[in-house]
Amino acid sequence: MSDTAIVASGSSPYESSSALVRAASAVKNRLVIIVPYLWLLVFFLVPFIIVFKISLSQSAISMPPYTPALDLSGGIGGFWTLIKQLSFDNYVWLTQDALYFNAYVSSLTIAAISTVLTLIVGYPIAYGMARAPATLRPTLLMLVILPFWTSFLIRVYAWIGILKPEGLLNQLLQGLGLINEPLIILNTHTAIFIGIVYSYLPFMILPLYSALEKMDYSLIEAAQDLGCRPIGAFWKVTFPLSIPGVVAGCLLVFIPVVGEFVIPDLLGGSQTLMIGRTLWNEFFNNRDWPVASAVAIILLMVLVVPIMFFQHVQARSQEQGR
């Protein structure tokens, strides 16, 4: 910690000041660490506590639309009365209406399927990029990031024009004579998967690319030299070594997709049940902030598990020195 203090301690006149400098430097180092903690405290922990508190309150027709509200004028005593009024009723409610459970399960299923689809589409792209000539790679990387320069909403909206019954895709297929009746894609799960794979592909490709790009190609040659066909070499060497990238990419897609709202809303039609939509309905249609907060807290809990798993895998791969 004190290695930034470089004042020589050998010469006596400076000794006392050297200790001071060292102490000051230690404080400075602490301050540097405090910044991210402070950031997390103000923008994550405090809002989380507020949301958690709301989830334990009761819905009310008032401003804010729940009770009890925190009243600082009551002092410590007022705070205790507030605590006593809180209850887990909303969480119990979530278990009583199958809607919420179904929404969670449906969200997780859609997220899982679309993560697998994104991996299947993204892996060959990342592999191709990593094996492309070094001079070409920055361009390819740029192309992957390029869609981010347009609004996410507009890009998803554009898919409506492509997928709708009289849209571009159906026109093309009918024009080619491949189909007679327009395909019904919009407002189905297929449309959601297309939208998710399209939107989240860069989040899958980038970690995969970075894992594949740093792999020593002589490992593949060594595998082939030892009698392994190219396909075998891929499954025995390339893929196992890219697993950290696979895990990172899958989590980067899976976690936000579980709570995704825009894509199911625009492409999935009204019958799609996803938790992001349920959350929206509770907040804005029912104006039931406490139940909505409870839904959000449970969602967070559901997602914390994969995040912790991710961190565990990362820590282990770092331990292995790779």
Place this chain on the structure above:
Amino acid sequence: MKSLGSIRRSFTPWNDPAAKPYIAFENVTKRFGDFTAVNNLSLTVFEREFFALLGASGCGKSTLLRMLAGFDEPTAGRILLDGQDLRGIPPYRRPVNMMFQSYALFPHMTVEANIAFGLKQEGMPKAEIGTRVAEMLRLVKLEQFAKRKPHQLSGGQRQRVALARSVAKRPKVLLLDEPLGALDKKLREETQFELMDLQQSLGLTFIVVTHDQEEAMTMADRIAILDKGEVMQVATPAEVYEAPSSRFVAGFVGNVNMFEGTVASRDDSGARIASSNGLTIMTKNAGAASAGSPVVFAIRPEKIKVSSRKPANDDVNVAEGEIYDIAYLGDMTVYHVKLADGHVVKTSSLNASRISDDPLSWNDRAWISFSPDAGVVLAK
């Protein structure tokens, strides 16, 4: 010609016209774009030979190895292994294994799994794989490291795992790409002898690529010296050192002094050369040089004697100069002697006794001399 230097073992199939080469490069050319890495090269290697490809980086030696392993195909010409043309045979079907310069150990597998990898591909029964892996681990003295991952090993241990993995399948030919390049000097010297022992005990054909001439000379039966994708000389270490075929080879392998000159007279016993800096050189090794032709006379530093007194014999193979530089290396001392015309001659003398009876110091007058058999005449 008398035998040059000592021969490590009585193994000289290249002198036997009836011996069939095991590996043959026939007029092989390899181009990458407009860069010619290997240029119309022909070379033969015999079974059980320890063959070294020696050259500076970019001379095409690694390309030769990669073409033999199947990672690159020749642009023209063909490569034969035991009479079979290798063209079109993918690396995983060739009976050769390679030890990579980077070792290319699979980081996600244990030492054991790395060694077993090739055997598993072969479809060898499990029990047999176990025995073979144990045997390999014993061979490279890594028994207690079987369960370790490559990143938990030292550089020398990794090198031995790579070696064990590449010989585990008992390939017909083992290709070694700078096998000792990543080791420190001491370990490198030890490992050179281990490699030689291994090659002898397994009876395999080894082709090693190296830029280190000492390494090539220590280990190899024969050395091919390459430059710009062409073979300059293929010969035993002693021949390469004592009878280099060209100025390039003489300069590349070891230290050498070169004197330009013209042949003054020539007979069966040798030639008398008048060097451009005024020396009269008598040599028994004149090659095909005829009287009047311009030649280069090459002589190794250790074959030149330095003395503070003028040698008693006549003025042939003698020159006067001044000690210009001294490097004391312990086992020997290197003197740079500046002749009257400014030409600096490198000499080295073995420190056979602890105290020299003819101490020389900087700027001392000194005479260099050498015997008629000490140097060779090179074609210009």
